[in-house]
Amino acid sequence: MPDTVVTRARAALLLAPDGAILSHWTAARLWGGRVPDNDFVHLSFMRRVRWRVRGIKPHCFTHRLDVLRRHGLPVTSPGQTFCHMARFLGLVDLVALGDSLVRKGRITTDELVAYAEDWVGQYRSEAVDAARQVREGVDSSPETALRLLMVLAGLPEPTVNVRIRRTDGSVRFRIELAYEDHQLAIEYDGRWHAEPEQSAHDAARREELNRSDGWHFVVVTADELYQDQESLLVRLWDELRAAGMPVPPHPEDAWRHHFRVQRVAA
Structure with a gap:
């Protein structure tokens, strides 16, 4: 049999006493x-x-456990799973969980905030804080982390999943994080973007948007996001200020409580 979360969940329930409900990490993955x-x-x-x-x-x-069925198995609801995980995950990982549940259509942002606000269990305030940072249309956990890094540093929050449309209304391009009024795009390029074919595609897309619509792109790499956040924030702060956006006198330090700081040697 395939070794999947569903297979392991079914096996665990066969061994468990009556009344067992799949929860926490297992429920999150099942959703x-x-x-x-x-x-x-x-x-x-x-x-x-x-x-x-x-x-x-x-x-x-x-x-009381809020129980639904997933793959025919009893599972805590997406909202309760999120609130249970507030005890174990930091802000960035918890928001990434919420972003992914919303992306999958398991719950809406409004429903998630309402569920967290009504939560009577432990870590309610952490669940509420994270739920209020969840956004629609987020494609990946690094995108969540990049957005939160900027917000926690006091920079203006970019809009998620901006669509550039043709005259007939169809989607021509999609931008991960953007400041539409200033035509400034912030995009995360994971390591797979270094593949020659993908790199050429990215460059052509950005060049066309720059030439035809005046968009300016700030590309963020994995090394910057996960190993040198301080330098990245200075670069982003410079770019936003150059674009004429209101920024604080310098990046604020709240992000340090939620990110692992690993300054890369020059």
């Missing part, structure tokens, strides 16, 4: 959400259980 790796299948119960099996992590709650 199509993006979460950091975790080796366990997570099961929750609305009662105390004394049960241990290698590879399965039980959680016991006194509050």
